[in-house]
Amino acid sequence: MLDPRLIRQDPDHVAKQLTRRGLAVDVDALHQRARQVQKLADDRANLQAEGKKVSRQVGQRLRLLKEESDKRPVVHSDFSEPPTDQWPQVNMEAREESAEFVQLQKEAVALEAKGKEFKQQVTALEEKEKALQDQLRQELLHLPNLPSPQCPDGRSEADNVERRRWGDPKPAAPSLEHWQLGKTLGLFESERSVRVAQSRFITLLGQGARLERALIQFMLDLHVSRGYTEVLPPALVNTASLTGSGQLPKFAEESFRCADDDLWLSPTAEVPLTALHRDDILAAADLPRRYVAYSPCFRREAGSYGRDTRGLIRLHQFNKVELYWFCHPDASEAAHEQLTADAEAVLQALELPYRVVELCTADLGFSACRTYDLEVWLAGAGAYREISSCSTCGDFQARRSSIRMKEGKRNRLLHTLNGSGLAVGRTMAALLEWYQQPDGSVAIPQALQPYMGCAVITPPSSAPK
RNA sequence: GGAGAGGUGGCCGAGUGGUCGAAGGCGCAGCACUGGAAAUGCUGUAUAGGGGCAACUCUAUCGAGGGUUCGAAUCCCUCCCUCUCCGCCA
Numbered sequence: 103m104l105d106p107r108l109i110r111q112d113p114d115h116v117a118k119q120l121t122r123r124g125l126a127v128d129v130d131a132l133h134q135r136a137r138q139v140q141k142l143a144d145d146r147a148n149l150q151a152e153g154k155k156v157s158r159q160v161g162q163r164l165r166l167l168k169e170e171s172d173k174r175p176v177v178h179s180d181f182s183e184p185p186t187d188q189w190p191q192v193n194m195e196a197r198e199e200s201a202e203f204v205q206l207q208k209e210a211v212a213l214e215a216k217g218k219e220f221k222q223q224v225t226a227l228e229e230k231e232k233a234l235q236d237q238l239r240q241e242l243l244h245l246p247n248l249p250s251p252q253c254p255d256g257r258s259e260a261d262n263v264e265r266r267r268w269g270d271p272k273p274a275a276p277s278l279e280h281w282q283l284g285k286t287l288g289l290f291e292s293e294r295s296v297r298v299a300q301s302r303f304i305t306l307l308g309q310g311a312r313l314e315r316a317l318i319q320f321m322l323d324l325h326v327s328r329g330y331t332e333v334l335p336p337a338l339v340n341t342a343s344l345t346g347s348g349q350l351p352k353f354a355e356e357s358f359r360c361a362d363d364d365l366w367l368s369p370t371a372e373v374p375l376t377a378l379h380r381d382d383i384l385a386a387a388d389l390p391r392r393y394v395a396y397s398p399c400f401r402r403e404a405g406s407y408g409r410d411t412r413g414l415i416r417l418h419q420f421n422k423v424e425l426y427w428f429c430h431p432d433a434s435e436a437a438h439e440q441l442t443a444d445a446e447a448v449l450q451a452l453e454l455p456y457r458v459v460e461l462c463t464a465d466l467g468f469s470a471c472r473t474y475d476l477e478v479w480l481a482g483a484g485a486y487r488e489i490s491s492c493s494t495c496g497d498f499q500a501r502r503s504s505i506r507m508k509e510g511k512r513n514r515l516l517h518t519l520n521g522s523g524l525a526v527g528r529t530m531a532a533l534l535e536w537y538q539q540p541d542g543s544v545a546i547p548q549a550l551q552p553y554m555g556c557a558v559i560t561p562p563s564s565a566p567k
Numbered sequence: 568g569g570a571g572a573g574g575u576g577g578c579c580g581a582g583u584g585g586u587c588g589a590a591g592g593c594g595c596a597g598c599a600c601u602g603g604a605a606a607u608g609c610u611g612u613a614u615a616g617g618g619g620c621a622a623c624u625c626u627a628u629c630g631a632g633g634g635u636u637c638g639a640a641u642c643c644c645u646c647c648c649u650c651u652c653c654g655c656c657a
Contacts (some may be wrong), residue, residue, distance in 0.1 A: 150625090383613095
């Protein structure tokens with residue numbers, strides 16, 4: 103979420119930055135509304151201060167009345183009703199005993215009436231304020247993050263900028279695609295998975311299932327050895343968590359929702375990891391906090407009909423190992439480079455060629471202010487394909503989720519960063535295509551062999567029984 | 568799922584209608600004492616928003632949301648969560 107104060111104080115900057123993203127937003131209306139909300143809040147607070155004084159005066163009068171009545175002896179019984187049923191502690195029988203008593207009584211009644219007036223005025227203002235405040239908040243929740251100054255300008259993904267390459271991309275010798283290899287090697291079941299669930303779901307079998315598990319464990323071990331704390335988060339998350347990381351309210355149609363509960367299938371571990379520290383105030387000495395989480399991810403992939411229908415590239419459910427940083431605002435730029443390097447380390451260890459592409463303003467995700475995509479070389483398809491997206495979100499998610507750090511006496515929103523390290527299914531696809539051999543088998547890169555328990559995957563027919 | 572108990576500041580824990588944002592303790596920070604430390608004493612120690620150069624000040628917040636009242640941590644309603652017992656279950 104953008105800072106309401108920024109919108110109040112520098113609407114031109116906000117408008118300019120949103121324009122870089124290719125968005126036409128009526129920032130002026132937002133600006134007006136934000137100022138109006140503030141004005142209402144100020145007026146209301148002043149009125150409340152007055153009302154509070156009156157209430158205290160009522161209390162004071164009642165206390166005096168009680169003291170006065172306690173002093174007086176009861177001279178006669180008078181069963182007339184007290185002015186309000188709030189006064190039972192006052193001995194009404196004594197009220198005719200003194201002029202001060204009568205005077206105090208009058209004052210108390212008058213003050214009560216005055217307080218009632220304040221209350222009505224405050225209530226009226228509060229209603230207006232709340233309505234406007236809610237409206238403003240909803241509008242802000244729909245606005246994406248502002249791009250970083252370093253983020254290259256662009257009008258479409260064609261304007262993304264390649265930053266560097268690693269390895270030597272070359273077509274595979276037999277240039278089968280991973281889904282063909284998967285079929286001949288018996289690694290997964292596409293057609294039968296439709297029976298089980300739907301299209302875009304996959305069932306891994308035998309060596310395929312083993313390879314997926316090996317990759318997950320390999321990635322986790324690698325990142326833990328580089329200083330990350332391993333997390334296994336819930337796969338279901340609530341609405342507040344999805345709102346906190348930016349998936350809601352705008353992208354509801356992208357997630358699977360549970361009908362009977364306030365729960366959704368998490369589209370990425372970024373969601374539960376952000377939510378892990380929602381409303382927390384972390385000690386500066388604890389930063390950066392770096393987490394690595396394996397989680398299954400669920401996405402509806404709405405609007406992608408017909409694209410990537412075969413194999414492991416685009417599924418409703420896939421596995422991902424996610425990297426996540428909570429860090430000091432001044433350190434987030436360096437953190438972004440480090441996080442990206444950590445994701446790259448997986449591809450380097452597996453010796454898979456890739457390139458790093460920086461997304462332009464038009465292609466930036468909702469919560470991000472700057473993003474590097476890692477694109478792995480798919481040797482069978484002969485193309486680079488996104489396998490990781492490493493983003494810095496500035497304080498955007500921290501503000502939505504209220505995650506702060508202590509800086510001296512003050513609290514300050516911290517910065518969050520996330521990146522895949524890596525998408526496991528796509529890693530398997532790249533690996534199968536890159537390491538396929540003329541005899542139909544697939545070699546296992548050295549780093550993975552201890553996890554896989556073998557050096558090569560062979561077709562079932564030629565495998566020893 | 569059924570029955571009961573309970574949610575107060577970093578933690579423990581008082582507080583059942585009137586200067587209560589909240590006693591006391593612990594913890595933490597600063598100062599004093601000390602050769603240094605322990606112990607001790609003093610002072611300070613929530614969050615958000617607004618105003619002020621600042622000292623400071625105003626408003627809101629005692630699980631959340633409503634209600635009663637001039638005034639609610641305290642009374643009423645709804646919801647959420649935690650704990651104990653029973654049932655079920657991996």
